[in-house]
Amino acid sequence: MDFGLTNDQKMLQDQVRKFADAELAPVAAEIDKSGEFPWANLKKMAQLGLLGVVVPEKYGGSGFDFVSLAIAIEEISRACATTGVIVAVNNSLTTFPILQFSSEEQKSKYLPLLCSGKKIGAFGLTEPDAGSDVVSLESTARLEGDHYVLNGTKRFSTNAGEAGIFIVFAYTNKEMKHKGISAFVVERDTPGFSLGNHEDLMGIRATANCELIFEDAKIPKENLIGKEGDGFKICMSTLDVSRIDIGAQAVGIAQSALDESVKYSKERKAFGQPICNFEMIQSMLAEMATQIQAARLLVYYAGYCKDTGMTRFSRESAMSKYYASDIAVDVTRKAVQIHGGYGYSKDYIVERLYRDAKILELYEGTSEIQKIVIARELIR
Ligand code: CAA
Numbered sequence: 001m002d003f004g005l006t007n008d009q010k011m012l013q014d015q016v017r018k019f020a021d022a023e024l025a026p027v028a029a030e031i032d033k034s035g036e037f038p039w040a041n042l043k044k045m046a047q048l049g050l051l052g053v054v055v056p057e058k059y060g061g062s063g064f065d066f067v068s069l070a071i072a073i074e075e076i077s078r079a080c081a082t083t084g085v086i087v088a089v090n091n092s093l094t095t096f097p098i099l100q101f102s103s104e105e106q107k108s109k110y111l112p113l114l115c116s117g118k119k120i121g122a123f124g125l126t127e128p129d130a131g132s133d134v135v136s137l138e139s140t141a142r143l144e145g146d147h148y149v150l151n152g153t154k155r156f157s158t159n160a161g162e163a164g165i166f167i168v169f170a171y172t173n174k175e176m177k178h179k180g181i182s183a184f185v186v187e188r189d190t191p192g193f194s195l196g197n198h199e200d201l202m203g204i205r206a207t208a209n210c211e212l213i214f215e216d217a218k219i220p221k222e223n224l225i226g227k228e229g230d231g232f233k234i235c236m237s238t239l240d241v242s243r244i245d246i247g248a249q250a251v252g253i254a255q256s257a258l259d260e261s262v263k264y265s266k267e268r269k270a271f272g273q274p275i276c277n278f279e280m281i282q283s284m285l286a287e288m289a290t291q292i293q294a295a296r297l298l299v300y301y302a303g304y305c306k307d308t309g310m311t312r313f314s315r316e317s318a319m320s321k322y323y324a325s326d327i328a329v330d331v332t333r334k335a336v337q338i339h340g341g342y343g344y345s346k347d348y349i350v351e352r353l354y355r356d357a358k359i360l361e362l363y364e365g366t367s368e369i370q371k372i373v374i375a376r377e378l379i380r
Contacts, residue, residue, distance in 0.1 A: 003297075005071070012064065013071045019048060020079035028080035031206035032352050037162045038083055038206060043117050045083075050076070051090050052115030055099055059111035066241065067303035070248035074296070077252030078259075081356035082206045084249045085363075089158045090114060092242035093364075094121025097167050098185065101226045101234050106185060110165055119164030124154035124186070124212045125235060131156075132369050134235060135178050139170035139214065148172075148184065148219040153196065154212040156363070161198055161208030164188045168212070169235055172228045181231035185223045192217030203355035240314050241306060243321035243364050247299040250324035250360045251292060257328075257335035257353045258288045264339055264348075275338070284338060288331045295324035315377045322370035325360035332357040 005013065023041055031038055045051055053069040055061020064072075069091055077084030095114045098106055113119040130137040139152025150170055160166070166186040173180035186193060196211030226234055262285060265276035275281050302320040305313035335350040336343035343350045361367045 005067075008064070009068050009071055012068050013075060015048065016050065016072050016075040017078075019044070020075050024076060024079035024083050028082070029346075029349070029352065031080070031082055032203075033205075035205050037208045038080075038086070039162070041083060042086065042120065045076075045087060046115065046117030049115075050087060051117050051120075052095055052111065053091055055095050055111055055115050059099075059107055060115035061095070061111065062115075065303070066244065066306040067300055070244055070299050070303045073245045073248040074252040074255070074299070077249040078256045079252075081249060081253050081353070082204045084252055085204055085246075085359075086120070086159055086207055088242065088245040088249060089123060090121045092245045093123035093158075093238060094165060094167055096241050097183065097225060097234055097238045100237065101183070101230070102185070103222070105222065106225070110185060114165060119188075120159050120162055122157050122159040122163035122166045122212075123238075124157050124160070124166050124168040126154060126156045128153060128155050132366060134169075134181075134232065137169065137171070137181070139168070140174065141170040141172050141182060141184065141219065143172070143221065146221050148221065148224070150184070150186070150192070150214040150217040150219050152214050154214075156199060156209060157212055158204075158207045158209050158363070160210035160212055161195060163208070166212065167225070167238075168214075169231050170214075172231075176229060178232035179229050181235070182228045183225040183231040183234045184219050185225060186217070186219055190217050190219060201359070203352070203357070203359055236314070239364060240312075240317045243317045243370070244299060244302045244306070246360060246364045247295065247302065247317075247320035247324035250321075250328035250357070251296045251299055253353055253357050253360070254288070254292045254295065254324075254328040254331040257332045257350055257357075258285070258292060260349050260353075261285060261288065261335045261338045264342075268340075281338060284334045288334055291327035291331055295320070295327050298323050314373050318365070318370040318373035321360075321364065322367050322374065325357075325367060328357040328360050 049062035052061030057063045141148040141150045168184045168186045172182040194213045196213045199209040298320040302316040305316045332354040
């Protein structure tokens, strides 16, 4: 058993860490406040190959493995959680389903655009009345000649306000339940497709999270991904991959909270000495470090399962997301506690980290959904 990273993975980690410290960390508080989508940094990340980490070079990607993708998302999120999820959604919720399930024509058309940052990707699954229960979605797509007519509304779509390419799920046959859902690649300028309300979120505030509205939108027939009725399995397989990256985002956020807490506890004095000398502070730091290391190992292991060709790694992916999200919320809470009143102030990074962490337990499947996935494998 080898717990070490390969030379390529170490090089990528080093490169992304340096970039994140130099370019992402300095603007993280600013974009949290302004809500401005970080296009300038995304263009720079495209140059570094971070928008198509696992995409083969022939489509404009970097050709790395899924552990490398997790390493990159962790390092980006350590500096800026908003940028972390933007990049994660582009990589695993958009390029991945195209890479894995689309035709050669779709791959050649869309992957170079997503890897180069000419277009950013978004995922349209959740609806106003359908979140955890995917089968209850109401969007429909009806084949009429050479195109599908798509109707419905999608909510909570990360990147959507700035995206050019969307993966959208709709029923082509409602009677067939999950076997009647289909997946489509939808371009931003599709007639009948418009953007609705922007979400004003508690954390990850510059992610252009937005509603998608389809009113008789005309989707070319060739933009169906796979076959009619493949949508549910495409969606679940995609989420198996993307949840690893949310686990990685959680590890990055938690690592940042620990780094800030160690630094602060060495500087801040109380009762005549640095607070890091107090055992209650040391206890929190030790717990935080151990939680992060355990989460990181679960995340890398889930990536390893994907890289080594395991056909179903839903359990490993769900465990990594569930545990890493859980500890990220706890670690950021402890970080605020260690900072005392200052931790509640926007002058300190941990205030933002605490807000950013909460979404981890909600998006790409709530923690309750991850526990269902894990428990089903135990009792089947
Ligand atoms: N891979 C491949 N196939 C899968 C699968 C997987 N991971 N999971 C299920 N399937 C298959 C099953 O084998 C079954 O196939 P058969 O009919 O051939 O037997 C079929 O799909 C139906 O499976 P289930 O009966 O398990 O389906 P379910 O309705 O009970 O749902 C669920 C399971 C786990 C609850 C699922 O609905 C789920 O994950 N829900 C959460 C959705 C979610 O994560 N939403 C977040 C959206 S993205 C987002 O957050 C926005 C963003 O921008 C970040």
